[in-house]
Amino acid sequence: LVHAENVCKSFRQGDQVIQALRGISLDIYRGEYLSIMGPSGSGKSTLFNMIGALDRPTAGEITIQGVAIPALASRELSYFRCRYIGYVFQSYNLIPSLSALENVSLPAIFLGLAPAEAQAAAMEALEYVGLGNRHSHRPGELSGGQQQRVAIARALVNKPAILLADEPTANLDFNTGAAIIKVFKDLSVDRGVTVISATHDHKMLANSDRVVWIKSGEVERIRTKAEL
Amino acid sequence: LVHAENVCKSFRQGDQVIQALRGISLDIYRGEYLSIMGPSGSGKSTLFNMIGALDRPTAGEITIQGVAIPALASRELSYFRCRYIGYVFQSYNLIPSLSALENVSLPAIFLGLAPAEAQAAAMEALEYVGLGNRHSHRPGELSGGQQQRVAIARALVNKPAILLADEPTANLDFNTGAAIIKVFKDLSVDRGVTVISATHDHKMLANSDRVVWIKSGEVERIRTKAEL
């Protein structure tokens, strides 16, 4: 489904150049559950931004279903992302002035659903992550882990083909984290959603079809579940 | 050092009342390393806000060294917090427009140090967490775990008597997290700093003198290291 070919990304700050990605080549198959692990600063979120078409590589190529994502026009790209990819950002990126329900409704509204339909879909997603009773609260009125779950609900509301989850259980206790991992696994097994998750959470390993370890912007090794 | 007596905290939103803390009573001793664990939404950050004098209890009392914190005048309170308590917030609360060095310098400047002294102390703290070479970068130019470590450096810059760390290793990989836990342990053992850390990270248990489990706003149980 996703093909990365020698993807590089550099950031330049004055005289300093940070090589965040140094030639990542990787194929990600439809319906698989792939975990990406690696030390802090190794390039996981940067790679996510590439796959999710939120940023452009400095060099190399990313295609999703054979389509070179940067080649899409801006409006097409926004629609494509909203329709097919659910994002759980590492910092959640919730809108502070909106309630949980309004935050989760946004992708559905952007996709063209009527407000009542968008709200119904958002409520369903919030209940799925155990936060239906907190729908009227703004992010500042929710715990860290509750905010994280709102971000997860938002990623699920449009029933995406690809779920990009950046450290989705970082602020969750063991049981709440395990419940979320199960949600992801069920999406992968039952609905064929391709789950790609950056994580430091070793609970993810048992549920992954493959695990990719990244170090200093390069693929260090890839293991299938059988090999773990 | 810290005495909490039947501390309650409620949040009211329209018709809904959330009882975040339901009568927490707890003594925290000088120089100990105390971990607070509990499910998402159980009240850990809320309790931190009480101990750290960032919010007031609805009922009950908090004292630090016998001083009832809410009784202090505002300017005294700000100075007390800045001088004695280092905070690592769950959402880091870094200022996006400032560099890592400027963020970490702020508490030292607020305490009255000259800018050059504040910068030197900030650089030392950044190097201590392995980020001296990234001092000129703003939070948006750092990875999630790197931002977390900047927040930790900021908490350490004034060499606090109490370190309040809310989920300080949530976004760190195993090795980076273990290195930070060691920093905290060394502060506790070598310098008598009282370390109070909310965490979902089981690596913390081996290093804690005591662990308090919180559930639905109440102390569920407390165990010493020997009892674990």
Ligand SMILES: Nc1ncnc2c1ncn2[C@@H]1O[C@H](COP(=O)(O)OP(=O)(O)OP(=O)(O)O)[C@@H](O)[C@H]1O
């Ligand atoms: N906008 C930027 N400008 C400069 N450097 C950046 C920028 N974004 C990321 N970097 C750097 O690129 C490297 C990779 O960052 P990335 O966020 O991908 O790491 P990560 O693996 O997600 O880390 P973590 O586990 O801490 O979240 C890091 O050294 C980071 O500081």
Ligand SMILES: Nc1ncnc2c1ncn2[C@@H]1O[C@H](COP(=O)(O)OP(=O)(O)OP(=O)(O)O)[C@@H](O)[C@H]1O
């Ligand atoms: N400002 C607020 N208004 C309303 N409810 C709040 C507010 N702050 C916290 N709460 C609620 O109080 C409860 C306790 O929140 P708290 O942030 O202390 O939990 P926590 O144990 O830190 O959770 P996590 O592990 O997810 O960070 C939660 O149900 C939360 O939604």
Ligand SMILES: [Mg+2]
């Ligand atoms: Mg990251």
Ligand SMILES: [Mg+2]
């Ligand atoms: Mg919390």
